Amino acid sequence: MHDLENFRLFQLPLAQRLVLSLVLIVLGVGYVIATYNLYLTYNLTDGEPGLTVSDLRRAFYGRRDNTKIASKIHGGSMEQFLRKAGDKEKILTWIQDGAEQATYETTVRPILAENCVRCHNPNGLQRFAPLTSYEEVMTVTQIDRGEPVGLWARVAHTHIQSIGLIFLVLAGAFSFTSVRQPVKLCVITLPFIMLLVDFGARFLAKYWPNIVYLMIASGASIGLLFAVMILVPMYEMWLRRP
Ligand code: HEC
Numbered sequence: 001m002h003d004l005e006n007f008r009l010f011q012l013p014l015a016q017r018l019v020l021s022l023v024l025i026v027l028g029v030g031y032v033i034a035t036y037n038l039y040l041t042y043n044l045t046d047g048e049p050g051l052t053v054s055d056l057r058r059a060f061y062g063r064r065d066n067t068k069i070a071s072k073i074h075g076g077s078m079e080q081f082l083r084k085a086g087d088k089e090k091i092l093t094w095i096q097d098g099a100e101q102a103t104y105e106t107t108v109r110p111i112l113a114e115n116c117v118r119c120h121n122p123n124g125l126q127r128f129a130p131l132t133s134y135e136e137v138m139t140v141t142q143i144d145r146g147e148p149v150g151l152w153a154r155v156a157h158t159h160i161q162s163i164g165l166i167f168l169v170l171a172g173a174f175s176f177t178s179v180r181q182p183v184k185l186c187v188i189t190l191p192f193i194m195l196l197v198d199f200g201a202r203f204l205a206k207y208w209p210n211i212v213y214l215m216i217a218s219g220a221s222i223g224l225l226f227a228v229m230i231l232v233p234m235y236e237m238w239l240r241r242p
Contacts, residue, residue: 007176008176008177008178008236009173009176009177009233009236009237010236010237010240012237017237017238020173020233020237021234021237021238023169024169024170024173024230024233024234025230027166027169027170027230028226028227028230031223031226035223038051039051042055042056042059043055044076044077045058045059045076045077046058046075046076047075047076047077047079053212053213053216056205056212056215056216057205057209057212058071058076058146059146059147060146060147060202060205060206060209060212060215061145061146061205061206061208061209061212062143062144062145062146062147062206063144064143064144064145066143066144067095067140067141067142067143067144068140068141068142068144069091069095069137069140069141070091070092070095070144071144072140073088073091073092074088074092078116081115081116082111082115083115084111087111087115090107090108090111091108091111094107094108095141099138099141101134104134104137105134108137109134112131112137116131117131117132120132128151145206146205146206147202147206149203149206152199152202152203152206156199156202156203159195159199160195160196160199163195164192164195167191167192167195167229170191170226170229170230171187171188171191171192171229173229173233174187174188174228174229174232174233175188176233177232177233177236178236179232187225187228187229190221190225191222191225191226191229194218194221194222194225195218195222197214197218198215198218198219198222201214201215201218202215
């Protein structure tokens, strides 16, 4: 066991170094795509391109002076789909007048059917938020409190478990580099802590909007740690031959 402590990645035979390198590369590429996916999902939340604090606050805390559907179609990411002049105003007026079912059937349903249902249906891109019936539309015609707890739970449990396993590989590889012991122990521990902080902050943002700053900080440090845990092992395996 004592030998294992002094074992370094460059001592691995070629085939094993190749396997480990390919895993590190694929995990790194996956991380970059995940970041791009995050950008695509949230950059238009506040109606302006570019991912900012205001997008995150709106996605996770919501806009408590507004309903979800109104904040989406009025200065939000869904406004672009209402092409015909006056349609937006018709929906907003309907909400202000108390969101009655009768007016929904005559005025709102046709607008949604024409512009929204192609994604917002049980088989569409936005199957978690269908807009095909009065009841479904009413679920987004209430005060906008941001991401529902159920969605948080669905995203958090899969992400924490799968990213935890990814960190097992990355931190495991990093643990066999020749980085100084105290630094090594930090780099190995931090990603796991930051992962919990990140999803904890995402949950708390529902109650305390400014905690999105902590979410951004933990997310950014995860990105940095990802890079360190991939690049240092790669460097030691292929470039730094003693
Ligand atoms: C091209 C597919 C597409 C079309 C068309 C579309 N949406 Fe969306 N919608 C999405 C996606 C993807 C999201 C999640 C990302 C976001 O919130 O920006 C979303 C989110 C929403 C939400 C928030 C749902 C929730 O529970 O978080 C509402 C409300 C909404 N859309 C309303 C509309 C309305 C109203 C229209 C028609 C004017 C419309 N959408 C057209 C894809 C679409």
